[in-house]
Amino acid sequence: MYTTDVGTTWAGTHTFGARRLYLPGSLSEAAEIVGSLDRVRAVGTRHSFNDIADGETMISLVQLEPDVQLDEQARTVSVCSGTRYGVLASWLHDRGWALRNMGSLPHISIGGATATGTHGSGDTNGILSTAVAGVQLINAEGEVLDFDRSHPEFAGIVPSLGALGIITRLTVDIEPTYEVRQDVFRDLPWEAVIGELDTVMAAGYSVSIFTVWDEPTASRVLVKSRLDVDAEVPTELFGAPAMHHGDPELAALGANRTVQGGIPGPWLERLPHFRVDANPSNGDEIQSEYFVDRRHGAAAMDALRGLASEIAPHLIASEIRSTAADNLWLSMAYERPSLAIHFTWLNRPDALTNLLPRIEKVLAPFDARPHWGKTFVAQADLMKTLYPRLPDFQALRNRMDPTGKFSNDYLRRVIGS
Ligand SMILES: Cc1cc2nc3c(=O)[nH]c(=O)nc-3n(C[C@H](O)[C@H](O)[C@H](O)COP(=O)(O)OP(=O)(O)OC[C@H]3O[C@@H](n4cnc5c(N)ncnc54)[C@H](O)[C@@H]3O)c2cc1C
The missing domain is CATH 3.30.70.2520 (Alpha-Beta Plaits)
Structure with a gap:
């Protein structure tokens, strides 16, 4: 299922140019759609302010059930990427668990927040992605792949601007409620x-x-x-x-x-x-x-x-x-x-x-x-000097997505490919 009524970012700061927005009803349907398209970008709850999520076609997993899975022993929770932080937070709290930190708003999707490096505050608190222990994504071939902290390039896969695939589930560290x-x-x-x-x-x-x-x-x-x-x-x-x-x-x-x-x-x-x-x-x-x-x-x-x-x-x-x-x-x-x-x-x-x-x-x-999800003017040449691992990320991206299925104007402008 798709709509041609693609709309704007939450604040109306960018009108999406995509021709279609796919709204799959299941993860297997999402994988089928991704496998069949030449170009596709994920969009979450649209709280970014620029064109980062735009592309020829877009896909959203926001309407899928959260399907929360708690592992009390490992102290992690796994959830569908389109789930809003507020939904996960209340599910966890009801069961005596908590996240380490949150951003200023609970309305954003966990997938979108992870992709852009969304953060809260605190000298001892990393950005929200530092709590991500596992990533499941649909790759350019439409295959579902799982990565965890033992993967040598996991640090390149967590905030990844939607450039490596469509993230379907995220596993996140939890702690007792407080x-x-x-x-x-x-x-x-x-x-x-x-x-x-x-x-x-x-x-x-x-x-x-x-x-x-x-x-x-x-x-x-x-x-x-x-x-x-x-x-x-x-x-x-x-x-x-x-x-x-x-x-x-x-x-x-x-x-x-x-x-x-x-x-x-x-x-x-x-x-x-x-x-x-x-x-x-x-x-x-x-x-x-x-x-x-x-x-x-x-x-x-x-x-x-x-x-x-x-x-x-x-x-x-x-x-x-x-x-x-x-x-x-x-x-x-x-x-x-x-x-x-x-x-x-x-x-x-x-x-x-x-x-x-x-x-x-x-x-x-x-x-x-x-901040990748907000408004700025710096472009690829400068970004490469500011983000020293950008060349490594590009190499990873070229391997995982050699045809640029998940690329868009934003990525070409901001990371140079
Ligand atoms: C009122 C307001 C307050 C905010 N406060 C904060 C704050 O406190 N801290 C902060 O850091 N930021 C903040 N932001 C910015 C916001 O958190 C980020 O822009 C975040 O990315 C929004 O998540 P989203 O689900 O709306 O993502 P979207 O804007 O929909 O998408 C952002 C990126 O994520 C990718 N993406 C989304 N879903 C997936 C997926 N399933 N798989 C792969 N890639 C995906 C998209 O392709 C795109 O590249 C705020 C924004 C607003 C509007």
């Missing part, structure tokens, strides 16, 4: 953001700094503390006071937020910023994000402050997060503990045409790696 509280600190002076960055980012299990760059303070710092891990929760951060539950300013942030103000709750209702039953973020927006080596985080932010008057008029908010280093070839945090500098922009693509090159120039001395 509780988290979110505390919000108001108006952290910029001197502390820059001068005490490491202490601020270490204030909890997962920390996010929110700023619009042109004010003397970062307006909010969101500290997520794990009740079973974090010894104590700060009551203030370098003079920035905590906002309490019931504070009208907290409520004014939006009813789509998960509970803040220090009220403990299950991990799946605190680690994402947005409630699973509400529309996340703003919707009419564009997002960009750049990862810099943690050592250069403060200097990179200081450099961006120099562009504050150009950035602020087009910005809804920036969020600064941290991630642990990993060994995944296409990870934005490959071999670098990282500071992720994110921008949620007003929906003004024309303004970004001028502004993003300026931002990327300012961040160039810090070898800033763009």
Whole structure:
């Protein structure tokens, strides 16, 4: 079954040019479709902001049953790739299990998030793909293949931009369920953001700094503390006071937020910023994000402050997060503990045409790696210098997909094949 009504990304930032979107009713039907097509791209829940998922034809596994399989002994769960994080999270929590971390929204598919290196925050937390223990995919011949961490090229297969095949199932590490509280600190002076960055980012299990760059303070710092891990929760951060539950300013942030103000709750209702039953973020927006080596985080932010008057008029908010280093070839945090500098922009693509090159120039001395699923201007020549394992990934891709069945304009532009 297919539709010719292919539509747009979630935010409407890209209208897909594909002629057909296939919606198989089973994995065997998916394999048959993939085997029969010359060109096909997977699409998940469409929460990327660029043309990464587009192609001549697309296939979606989002409507398939999650078919969750729990292995308590191995501490893993296996699930259909089109399943949304929120669905898996609630299934796990009901059985006493948890994921280590989540992104800002639980609405995204696990397959799509894994493909682009989606991440949350936390000095000790890798991007979400670091929890992936196994990948099942349909290859260019329409065969179903399984890979796990014992495969020598597994690190190249996990975030793979949809370029190696259509991922059907993912096996993910789990741990016993736990509780988290979110505390919000108001108006952290910029001197502390820059001068005490490491202490601020270490204030909890997962920390996010929110700023619009042109004010003397970062307006909010969101500290997520794990009740079973974090010894104590700060009551203030370098003079920035905590906002309490019931504070009208907290409520004014939006009813789509998960509970803040220090009220403990299950991990799946605190680690994402947005409630699973509400529309996340703003919707009419564009997002960009750049990862810099943690050592250069403060200097990179200081450099961006120099562009504050150009950035602020087009910005809804920036969020600064941290991630642990990993060994995944296409990870934005490959071999670098990282500071992720994110921008949620007003929906003004024309303004970004001028502004993003300026931002990327300012961040160039810090070898800033763009988030694959967001809006950026860097192209293949530069990306090869930023992602040192890109040549290895291309060699793997050429072996697994010699005819370019899973290639598209985005991949040709951004990785050069
Ligand atoms: C409101 C909002 C908040 C966000 N917050 C965060 C955040 O906190 N952290 C973060 O890192 N990102 C964030 N993002 C970006 C988002 O997480 C990523 O773009 C992610 O890829 C979206 O998953 P998706 O299922 O929508 O993927 P899609 O956008 O549908 O697809 C993305 C890529 O995944 C590939 N893909 C999808 N399914 C498969 C499959 N089955 N097999 C092979 N390849 C596949 C596609 O081919 C494409 O290359 C946010 C986006 C939005 C809209």
